[in-house]
Amino acid sequence: MGVPLYLEPRLAPRAASLLASGRFLHALVDGLGSPLNVLLPDQLADNLARFRAVYRAHRLTGRILFAHKANRSSALVRRLAATDAGIDVASLGELQHALGAGFTPDRIVATGPKTPEFLWLAARSGIVVHADGRAELEQLAALVRRYGLPRADVLLRLSEFASEGSRVLTRPSRFGTPGAELDALLTTVERCADAVRPAGVGYHLDTTSLDEKAVALEGCLRAMDACRARGLDPRAVDIGGGFGVSYLADGEQWERYTTELTQAVMGRRPALTWRRHGYGLSHEAGTLRGSLALYPAHRPVAAETYLDALLDRPAPTLGRTLATLLLEGMYELHIEPGRALADQCGLTLARVVEVRDTASGERLVRLAAGADDVALEEHGVLMDPVLVPRDGRRAAGASETVDAGGPVDAAGPVGVHLAGNLCLEADMITRRTVFLPSPPRPGDLLAFANTAGYCMDFRAGEAQRQPVARKVAVWRDGDGDAADGPDGADGSGAGPWCWCLDEEYWPVVQQHGTRQHGGGEEADEA
Numbered sequence: 193m194g195v196p197l198y199l200e201p202r203l204a205p206r207a208a209s210l211l212a213s214g215r216f217l218h219a220l221v222d223g224l225g226s227p228l229n230v231l232l233p234d235q236l237a238d239n240l241a242r243f244r245a246v247y248r249a250h251r252l253t254g255r256i257l258f259a260h261k262a263n264r265s266s267a268l269v270r271r272l273a274a275t276d277a278g279i280d281v282a283s284l285g286e287l288q289h290a291l292g293a294g295f296t297p298d299r300i301v302a303t304g305p306k307t308p309e310f311l312w313l314a315a316r317s318g319i320v321v322h323a324d325g326r327a328e329l330e331q332l333a334a335l336v337r338r339y340g341l342p343r344a345d346v347l348l349r350l351s352e353f354a355s356e357g358s359r360v361l362t363r364p365s366r367f368g369t370p371g372a373e374l375d376a377l378l379t380t381v382e383r384c385a386d387a388v389r390p391a392g393v394g395y396h397l398d399t400t401s402l403d404e405k406a407v408a409l410e411g412c413l414r415a416m417d418a419c420r421a422r423g424l425d426p427r428a429v430d431i432g433g434g435f436g437v438s439y440l441a442d443g444e445q446w447e448r449y450t451t452e453l454t455q456a457v458m459g460r461r462p463a464l465t466w467r468r469h470g471y472g473l474s475h476e477a478g479t480l481r482g483s484l485a486l487y488p489a490h491r492p493v494a495a496e497t498y499l500d501a502l503l504d505r506p507a508p509t510l511g512r513t514l515a516t517l518l519l520e521g522m523y524e525l526h527i528e529p530g531r532a533l534a535d536q537c538g539l540t541l542a543r544v545v546e547v548r549d550t551a552s553g554e555r556l557v558r559l560a561a562g563a564d565d566v567a568l569e570e571h572g573v574l575m576d577p578v579l580v581p582r583d584g585r586r587a588a589g590a591s592e593t594v595d596a597g598g599p600v601d602a603a604g605p606v607g608v609h610l611a612g613n614l615c616l617e618a619d620m621i622t623r624r625t626v627f628l629p630s631p632p633r634p635g636d637l638l639a640f641a642n643t644a645g646y647c648m649d650f651r652a653g654e655a656q657r658q659p660v661a662r663k664v665a666v667w668r669d670g671d672g673d674a675a676d677g678p679d680g681a682d683g684s685g686a687g688p689w690c691w692c693l694d695e696e697y698w699p700v701v702q703q704h705g706t707r708q709h710g711g712g713e714e715a716d717e718a
């Protein structure tokens with residue numbers, strides 16, 4: 193097998209403590225089936241508080257809006273409704289969900305492609321519409337006039353920002369109005385002034401590049417100037433999401449893995465993937481081709497530290513830092529993190545059904561879950577699952593957080609391939625050889641950490657009538673009492689685990705402890 197190349201997940205205390213509670217997790221899957229999505233709503237409030245701290249450090253105000261599309265969960269949205277956060281909704285269903293969870297209209301922004309019904313409900317309930325372009329503005333204005341609705345607040349979504357010369361420095365987008373067409377857009381805004389009111393401008397760029405985002409943010413500041421020059425009075429700059437997540441605990445593991453993967457593609461070491469998949473790399477006559485199509489799974493700067501870094505940047509042409517320019521303009525800063533706010537807020541459990549060695553010597557571990565139930569691979573995120581043994585035996589060499597306290601498994605590390613539950617050659621949970629500190633057995637669980645952002649329910653379907661994963665919310669008795677601060681409320685020192693179905697979760701239930709859902713227990717090691 194060679195030296196195991198681990199890619200251990202980064203685990204916040206709450207998730208680590210949950211994974212140490214093997215009996216609780218097994219009881220949940222026994223009762224609710226595999227796969228099972230487990231959400232940690234209180235973590236969302238902690239993540240929010242860390243973003244808010246960055247605002248405070250820069251003396252900025254404005255809304256932090258969770259991009260709902262990252263997860264369909266009710267528990268997450270309802271938990272968030274109990275904070276001061278806002279929510280970014282991208283469909284009629286998400287808007288209804290947010291209103292029903294208790295978000296007041298001033299805390300909701302509608303983004304994404306919109307149907308007339310979505311636009312109507314947005315305008316009717318008085319939420320801010322992040323308008324894609326002139327056509328959408330006119331459509332919205334027509335609805336407002338026709339149905340006698342209150343004037344609608346709009347954010348103008350911009351894209352394709354150019355710096356200094358004429359070279360476009362941000363990537364093209366399906367959405368938004370290109371910076372070069374701002375004048376025409378503002379003319380439309382003026383023409384619709386009876387029906388819409390410009391609240392600000394914004395962008396959302398799907399990139400990890402701070403350079404591009406700095407260009408876009410400066411572009412927005414210039415657009416605010418252009419608005420003011422026309423006598424408009426917008427107050428907010430919305431810089432969208434894309435703050436990212438660091439999935440892995442150890443940067444060196446990531447460096448070593450990608451180096452070895454390249455070596456494997458070059459044929460200089462044994463394969464590291466199923467059927468020599470190259471994750472974007474290939475080799476031709478001794479030359480490496482392509483580039484790694486993977487999410488940078490270990491990111492030293494991600495989530496709130498990414499926001500901090502962006503705000504600290506000098507604007508590309510205006511010189512002073514972006515935070516200073518926002519302050520000088522007395523603008524509100526809106527952000528729409530999806531993945532970053534959902535960081536560490538959930539995991540996906542899958543039961544091991546079969547362990548089998550193939551004729552070609554590979555060990556196949558088949559799970560009661562398909563690739564679409566654990567869509568990490570789809571998002572290019574390479575991260576090991578955590579083995580949660582059925583019988584409490586200890587996974588040799590596993591990190592302490594998953595130490596269940598049982599007898600040590602004598603068998604050492606193994607390299608396995610994780611196969612899904614569909615009758616489809618391609619249904620592999622990952623095409624990577626996964627190294628586990630000890631061999632999984634049928635009945636064990638594999639826990640895929642940090643799936644709450646996009647990797648849990650974005651793609652899951654009912655192919656082959658396999659069950660769609662149920663969702664449960666879990667919390668520890670006493671956790672979350674400490675309001676919305678991260679201090680001391682990491683769930684690790686609190687009482688027994690409690691759970692409920694996702695749709696049954698309301699913040700009031702857990703905070704008052706009026707209902708204790710069965711199945712709670714102390715962490716196994718306690």
Ligand SMILES: *Cc1c(COP(=O)(O)O)cnc(C)c1O
Nearest residue numbers: 259303396433434528529530531
């Ligand atoms: C998807 C999306 C987001 C969230 O992006 P993340 O990368 O998850 O932070 C924010 N705003 C808009 C408009 C989006 O489409």
